[in-house]
Amino acid sequence: MKPTHPNTHLMALDAMPRLGLGTYSDDNRQQWRENVHTALDVGFRHVDTAQVYENETYVGQGLRDSAVDRGEVFLATKTVHHDVPETAEQVPAAIDGCLDRLDVDTVDLLYVHWPSGIYDHEAVLPAYDDAYDAGKTRRVGVCNFTPALLDEAMDVLDAPLFAHQAEMHPLLPQDDLVAHAQEHDYQFVAYSPLGKGAVFDVPEVQDVAEKHDATPAQVSLAWVLSHDNVAAIPKASSREHMEQNLAALELELDDEDVELIDSIERRHREIDPEHGPWNW
Helix, strand or coil, X not given: CCCCCHHHHCCEECCEECECEECCCCCCCCHHHHHHHHHHHHCCXXXXXXXXXXXXXXXXXXXXXXXXXXXXXXXXXXXXXXXXXXXXXXXXXXXXXXXXXXXXXXXXXXXXXCCCCCCCHHHHHHHHHHHHHCCCECXXXXXXXXXXXXXXHHHHCCCCEEEEEEECECCECCHHHHHHHHHHCCEEEEECCCHHHHHHHCHHHHHHHHHHCCCHHHHHHHHXXXXXXXXXXXXXXXXXXXXXXXXXXXXXXXXXXXXXXXXXXXXXXXXXXXXXXXXX
């Protein structure tokens, strides 16, 4: 599939484009200045980063390099990783640090990155409410939570929970988390929606790709986006892959395609640290 006018296909979920650019990498963080600039030129309008990625400065530079107005870009970042910051009292300063590195006054979405380390909902979430009230973020979200932890967060937060970000792809369908998002009407944002390439060799995905003259990556993204209240943030570094990912928005899977992918029995979790709450 080839992309055609990708800007016209950026369907928004409450002002958040359903397909965004993930920016995690463990090396060459400077690349994200050019990558973000390229992504915006291609048609992306949703960019996701985090304090612990150590690339917010370069993401911010990419935004400023672009001819796209800042007001047209949905910008998300995260803090409270399992070891950064070190105390709950440091969370407000950590939030300010994200804004400083991005060189923005506000972000469109601010996430709690992990419910581990210093995280305690009654100690940490008030700092997110304060950031929301002060206009430092337009929305509040969390990442890598379980349904029970999501319930706790929603009980404590004064700001509405806008999004929950977690790994999701055909080998990790996250049915319970997607159902929770749909029930409570917030957005589920799928990171690693290609399973870091693990979905490419899955026969069911390959069969659907052949049927539609698409790539396995496009089929995986289209399957993720076939769920209500679900967005995706695949990482891409080349213009070609960015264009291919945006073209997945044009790929409409039929019920037979979805059922075939849903029938996959193999399971694979790419991001599986000991501090992940599913390992507690």
